[in-house]
Amino acid sequence: xxxxxxxxxxxxxxxxxxxxxxxxxxxxxxxxxxxxxxxxxxxxxxxxxxxxxxxxxxxxxxxxxxxxxxxxxxxxxxxxxxxxxxxxxxxxxxxxxxxxxxxxxxxxxxxxxxxxxxxxxxxxxxxxxxxxxxxxxxxxxxxxxxxxxxxxxxxxxxxxxxxxxxxxxxxxxxxxxxxxxxxxxxxxxxxxxxxxxxxxxxxxxxxxxxxxxxxxxxxxxxxxxxxxx
Amino acid sequence: xxxxxxxxxxxxxxxxxxxxxxxxxxxxxxxxxxxxxxxxxxxxxxxxxxxxxxxxxxxxxxxxxxxxxxxxxxxxxxxxxxxxxxxxxxxxxxxxxxxxxxxxxxxxxxxxxxxxxxxxxxxxxxxxxxxxxxxxxxxxxxxxxxxxxxxxxxxxxxxxxxxxxxxxxxxxxxxxxxxxxxxxxxxxxxxxxxxxxxxxxxxxxxxxxxxxxxxxxxxxxxxxxxxxxxxxxxxxxxxxxxxxxxxxxxxxxxxxxxxxxxxxxxxxxxxxxxxxxxxxxxxxxxxxxxxxxxxxxxxxxxxxxxxxxxxxxxxxxxxxxxxxxxxxxxxxxxxxxxxxxxxxxxxxxxxxxxxxxxxxxxxxxxxxxxxxxxxxxxxxxxxxxxxxxxxxxxxxxxxxxxxxxxxxxxxxxxxxxxxxxxxxxxxxxxxxxxxxxxxxxxxxxxxxxxxxxxxxxxxxxxxxxxxxxxxxxxxxxxxxxxxxxxxxxxxxxxxxxxxxxxxxxxxxxxxxxxxxxxxxxxxxxxxxxxxxxxxxxxxxxxx
Numbered sequence: 001x002x003x004x005x006x007x008x009x010x011x012x013x014x015x016x017x018x019x020x021x022x023x024x025x026x027x028x029x030x031x032x033x034x035x036x037x038x039x040x041x042x043x044x045x046x047x048x049x050x051x052x053x054x055x056x057x058x059x060x061x062x063x064x065x066x067x068x069x070x071x072x073x074x075x076x077x078x079x080x081x082x083x084x085x086x087x088x089x090x091x092x093x094x095x096x097x098x099x100x101x102x103x104x105x106x107x108x109x110x111x112x113x114x115x116x117x118x119x120x121x122x123x124x125x126x127x128x129x130x131x132x133x134x135x136x137x138x139x140x141x142x143x144x145x146x147x148x149x150x151x152x153x154x155x156x157x158x159x160x161x162x163x164x165x166x167x168x169x170x171x172x173x174x175x176x177x178x179x180x181x182x183x184x185x186x187x188x189x190x191x192x193x194x195x196x197x198x199x200x201x202x203x204x205x206x207x208x209x210x211x212x213x214x215x216x217x218x219x220x221x222x223x224x225x226x227x228x229x
Numbered sequence: 230x231x232x233x234x235x236x237x238x239x240x241x242x243x244x245x246x247x248x249x250x251x252x253x254x255x256x257x258x259x260x261x262x263x264x265x266x267x268x269x270x271x272x273x274x275x276x277x278x279x280x281x282x283x284x285x286x287x288x289x290x291x292x293x294x295x296x297x298x299x300x301x302x303x304x305x306x307x308x309x310x311x312x313x314x315x316x317x318x319x320x321x322x323x324x325x326x327x328x329x330x331x332x333x334x335x336x337x338x339x340x341x342x343x344x345x346x347x348x349x350x351x352x353x354x355x356x357x358x359x360x361x362x363x364x365x366x367x368x369x370x371x372x373x374x375x376x377x378x379x380x381x382x383x384x385x386x387x388x389x390x391x392x393x394x395x396x397x398x399x400x401x402x403x404x405x406x407x408x409x410x411x412x413x414x415x416x417x418x419x420x421x422x423x424x425x426x427x428x429x430x431x432x433x434x435x436x437x438x439x440x441x442x443x444x445x446x447x448x449x450x451x452x453x454x455x456x457x458x459x460x461x462x463x464x465x466x467x468x469x470x471x472x473x474x475x476x477x478x479x480x481x482x483x484x485x486x487x488x489x490x491x492x493x494x495x496x497x498x499x500x501x502x503x504x505x506x507x508x509x510x511x512x513x514x515x516x517x518x519x520x521x522x523x524x525x526x527x528x529x530x531x532x533x534x535x536x537x538x539x540x541x542x543x544x545x546x547x548x549x550x551x552x553x554x555x556x557x558x559x560x561x562x563x564x565x566x567x568x569x570x571x572x573x574x575x576x577x578x579x580x581x582x583x584x585x586x587x588x589x590x591x592x593x594x595x596x597x598x599x600x601x602x603x604x605x606x607x608x609x610x611x612x613x614x615x616x617x618x619x620x621x622x623x624x625x626x627x628x629x630x631x632x633x634x635x636x637x638x639x640x641x642x643x644x645x646x647x648x649x650x651x652x653x654x655x656x657x658x659x660x661x662x663x664x665x666x667x668x669x670x671x672x673x674x675x676x677x678x679x680x681x682x683x684x685x686x687x688x689x690x691x692x693x694x695x696x697x698x699x700x701x702x703x704x705x706x707x708x709x710x711x712x713x714x715x716x717x718x719x720x721x722x723x724x725x726x727x728x729x730x731x732x733x734x735x736x737x738x739x740x741x742x743x744x745x746x747x748x749x750x751x752x753x754x755x756x757x758x759x760x761x762x763x764x765x766x767x768x769x770x771x772x
Contacts, residue, residue, distance in 0.1 A: 027397055027400035027401070028401075029400070029401035029402065056641070056643050056650060056736070084641070087638045087640070087641075088439060088638070088640055114439055114640055116436065116437045116438075116439060117433070117436035117437060117439075118436055118439060143413055144410055144411070144412040144413060145412060145413055145414070146412055146414070147407075147408040147409065147410055147412060148408070188398070188401075188402060188405050228401060228402070
């Protein structure tokens with residue numbers, strides 16, 4: 001219902017803007033990170049896009065991240081209706097589609113906003129087609145070494161309610177990724193960066209990985225560029 | 230209705246009969262401006278930025294034909310002038326629809342006042358893109374302010390990015406133009422100077438509120454102009470030593486407030502927002518967007534004096550020169566340190582609301598914003614010093630208090646009045662000739678120059694009631710409360726907004742609706758006076 005309402009609003013909003021002072025105009029922002037890493041002798045290209053279009057209250061929020069290795073791509077795409085509910089917080093509802101190892105679509109409900117001490121926070125509950133419940137929490141912060149050289153630590157936690165052997169995931173917390181990005185903002189629209197990611201599988205998922213003879217942690221360095229459109 | 234029409238008709242006849250008609254033709258067009266070196270599209274009036282200064286004498290009939298040569302609608306608003314609503318030039322208000330491309334609109338109104346004013350577009354970001362200029366109105370009776378020379382000194386801020394682009398960038402990221410944020414290095418420096426505990430506590434307090442103590446300006450990258458000239462082009466006002474020179478300062482900047490000084494000269498402030506005030510001698514004054522100040526200076530030496538208007542964020546100067554001959558320049562003063570906001574700039578009510586357990590006894594209650602960095606002993610104009618030269622005609626006690634809360638979310642670049650972004654049907658309704666006290670409560674960390682169209686407000690600055698100064702634009706400092714009195718004598722729907730361009734565009738605007746005399750408007754019950762006096766600042770702005 002919300003999605004229908006959101007779509008209706010997005011169609012109506014642009015026509016509401018006339019040539020007088022009108023804050024209800026439609027704006028957009030897209031952050032795109034494109035990076036490259038060489039890992040286990042393989043070249044990998046990564047992308048992470050985060051963008052929205054809309055007004056002060058209603059936004060259509062689109063996100064995607066993933067990687068391409070040896071021509072195979074794996075990743076996820078989100079489409080969310082995002083509604084501002086308090087000064088620093090948006091409530092979001094929409095879908096997430098995973099592609100790659102196994103296609104899967106989730107209903108996503110959550111929040112996106114700025115927690116005290118400038119923690120960019122995203123927290124989503126996911127409901128899979130098969131009744132699996134998942135959750136993701138993400139936090140990111142900026143430490144200004146200078147006004148242009150920015151160290152950005154982030155943390156991502158994932159959990160699911162049911163094991164999914166083809167994906168190699170067990171129930172409970174599945175994995176955590178801590179990343180440290182050092183970027184230089186030539187300007188707000190163009191910032192090259194170097195990023196260190198450390199991913200660790202957790203709990204049952206880690207056990208399954210070890211049983212299959214796979215590593216349960218992974219560290220990699222990538223070089224990339226962050227764009228703002 | 231009929232009686233008002235008749236009265237209006239007769240008053241029009243009367244003014245036409247006595248007055249001279251002064252006609253101007255203004256053409257609004259797009260130009261390629263090369264002020265920054267690179268040609269960028271800007272908007273000019275009769276081909277220039279700023280446009281021509283319009284001059285009238287009180288009692289004139291103003292007839293101004295404005296032709297729109299843009300591809301988009303335009304408008305011209307006569308800032309500070311008392312006039313019928315439809316002539317005010319704000320599209321969407323009082324039946325004024327703007328001026329369509331290719332059209333000519335004729336503004337026609339009696340000039341009922343004298344002093345220094347200005348005009349600018351009220352359509353989207355056109356004002357920031359160049360559509361602005363001065364208005365000078367001579368009094369009908371001999372001017373109480375005598376001077377040998379008389380110059381308009383119009384300050385503006387010029388950006389390579391269009392206003393639409395700046396607005397879009399701020400919506401993408403509210404700190405898009407901020408390159409003076411506190412760094413890890415500043416934290417270490419603070420720890421070294423005042424101890425790690427105190428530095429972390431300060432960083433923690435700001436972090437908890439998700440606010441930046443360096444939030445003095447949302448947009449940087451400006452060049453500052455005096456009468457449209459860059460510092461290198463050096464606008465010069467000539468004088469002979471010993472002459473009294475009247476400088477009519479107009480702050481036509483979109484986003485910039487200034488600290489104005491002329492090293493080596495005392496300035497005597499003789500008018501504020503066009504209205505004469507009892508002369509006050511100062512060394513400098515803080516200059517909000519859209520305000521005007523007339524000052525008298527008497528340079529005695531045969532040398533150049535620099536008019537230095539330093540932007541509040543210390544990013545630059547608007548520079549001009551007073552000189553006995555063309556081609557001279559004075560010294561450029563050193564930049565003052567950039568202010569860092571303190572807890573005293575926070576609105577205490579908001580802090581308490583967000584965190585009822587907050588211990589404010591330990592807090593630094595000084596205002597960082599008010600710290601101009603003026604040397605010890607220098608006199609900086611305080612609003613409290615402004616005193617009307619002539620007695621106020623209306624000294625009735627207000628019958629109603631109306632709170633005007635300035636708020637917003639810097640994070641999302643949304644700015645509000647009474648919790649709402651602008652919507653034409655919202656607003657504040659007043660009865661005709663009602664006398665009210667408007668209480669401006671700034672809940673944000675930025676200063677907002679609040680401008681009311683169509684009428685003057687009387688600033689409650691501690692002067693006697695009959696000597697309160699008239700203002701059309703009032704700076705409300707961060708976290709402070711300021712009160713003004715208003716006699717609602719001009720019927721109409723008047724725009725009422727922050728004059729920082731991108732705050733207004735992002736919602737900090739409302740309508741002040743004054744009912745027609747025969748409307749039979751019943752004012753709502755009085756709201757209790759909010760208690761702000763406990764925070765030490767009372768109802769007076771200190772800056």
